[in-house]
Amino acid sequence: xxxxxxxxDRKIAxxxxxxxxxxxxxxxxxxxxKVNLFNRGEERLWGVRNSGTIELTGEVHGFGEINMAxxxxxxxxxxxELIMVVVPANGHGWLAEQMAPHLVDNQIIILHPGxxxxxxxxxxxxxKNGCNADVIISEAQTFIYASRATGPSQVHIFRIKHSxxxxxxxxxxxxxxxxxxxxxxxxxxxxxxxxKTSFENIGSVFHPAITILNxxxxxxxxxxxxxxxxxxxxxxxxLEKIDEERVRVAEAIGxxxxxxxxxxxxxxxxxxxTLFDAMRKNVGYRGILAPRSLKVRYLExxxxxxxxxxxxxxxxxxxxxxxxxxxxxxxxxxxxxDYWANGRTVENLGIAGLSVRELRLLAIGENT
Numbered sequence: 218x219x220x221x222x223x224x225x226d227r228k229i230a231x232x233x234x235x236x237x238x239x240x241x242x243x244x245x246x247x248x249x250x251k252v253n254l255f256n257r258g259e260e261r262l263w264g265v266r267n268s269g270t271i272e273l274t275g276e277v278h279g280f281g282e283i284n285m286a287x288x289x290x291x292x293x294x295x296x297x298e299l300i301m302v303v304v305p306a307n308g309h310g311w312l313a314e315q316m317a318p319h320l321v322d323n324q325i326i327i328l329h330p331g332x333x334x335x336x337x338x339x340x341x342x343x344x345k346n347g348c349n350a351d352v353i354i355s356e357a358q359t360f361i362y363a364s365r366a367t368g369p370s371q372v373h374i375f376r377i378k379h380s381x382x383x384x385x386x387x388x389x390x391x392x393x394x395x396x397x398x399x400x401x402x403x404x405x406x407x408x409x410x411x412x413k414t415s416f417e418n419i420g421s422v423f424h425p426a427i428t429i430l431n432x433x434x435x436x437x438x439x440x441x442x443x444x445x446x447x448x449x450x451x452x453x454x455x456l457e458k459i460d461e462e463r464v465r466v467a468e469a470i471g472x473x474x475x476x477x478x479x480x481x482x483x484x485x486x487x488x489x490x491t492l493f494d495a496m497r498k499n500v501g502y503r504g505i506l507a508p509r510s511l512k513v514r515y516l517e518x519x520x521x522x523x524x525x526x527x528x529x530x531x532x533x534x535x536x537x538x539x540x541x542x543x544x545x546x547x548x549x550x551x552x553x554x555d556y557w558a559n560g561r562t563v564e565n566l567g568i569a570g571l572s573v574r575e576l577r578l579l580a581i582g583e584n585t
Contacts, residue, residue: 427456
């Protein structure tokens with residue numbers, strides 16, 4: 218490998234400068250990567266531009282020197298091999314539109330995470346916008362960091378997860394993507410396909426229900442630990458019902474999705490006889506406070522882009538999801554937003570009416 222190839226291999230674009238984007242950009246820079254940080258607006262970039270670095274505390278300590286902080290998508294992804302998308306799922310479509318004119322062959326786009334069917338939607342939007350570049354579109358099952366921004370160029374990493382499956386729209390390319398990622402992240406492992414990573418989106422199980430069932434505390438502006446105090450034994454019973462329904466929908470298309478309790482062990486080495494026990498034992502959740510408002514991604518992202526697609530596939534395949542449906546309706550009532558109308562459904566994903574066989578072929582990229 219010549220010096221030009223080596224430089225390209227270590228040049229990475231991180232798309233999004235929120236909690237997660239700052240954590241990933243700073244950590245990659247600390248590991249010696251040349252990081253271009255993109256954000257849609259200037260307000261999240263000024264701190265990084267002024268300091269030239271991102272300060273990391275918690276599980277990772279140090280200052281990561283950022284190569285570029287920009288609102289220009291063209292500048293951010295030019296000459297870059299890995300494009301790490303770290304934004305809420307409601308931004309995936311817009312980002313695909315912005316990237317479409319600038320992508321070139323052999324670039325790898327990874328959604329961190331895809332939530333549910335993020336990679337499928339991203340591919341669809343690129344095609345609609347005339348992108349003919351031969352790119353690899355992938356998604357992580359979950360985000361690798363539990364992190365919170367503590368300042369304009371500072372971020373605290375509570376925990377780095379242990380094992381995160383990654384899958385690509387074309388499943389045969391998964392090993393190549395993992396090989397690239399493992400230069401920096403040994404935690405990434407090959408996922409089976411993008412349907413499996415989508416159905417193993419555990420944020421869909423935890424985030425909306427815990428938020429909705431703690432609405433009173435949140436609106437009274439009371440500090441409490443979101444997972445350790447918000448997920449009480451009764452709340453966790455609701456999470457278990459959501460989890461059971463998610464697993465049943467996955468089973469209907471031949472996907473064996475892990476349970477939320479299994480995921481906690483895989484991602485954090487947290488175990489317990491019940492989901493409540495496992496969540497309480499997860500030290501990675503310690504110190505993570507609940508949101509201070511109900512205008513939060515736990516509702517505005519996780520309901521339309523996680524729960525709605527699961528329920529929508531369930532409806533198509535005649536699998537009932539009563540608890541998930543209830544959370545969607547409650548979230549819509551609280552937010553004043555029709556999440557069914559605004560979410561990822563089988564209709565707007567272009568998969569309505571597909572047979573189980575056709576869905577399984579799509580999952581591995583053989584029906585594209």
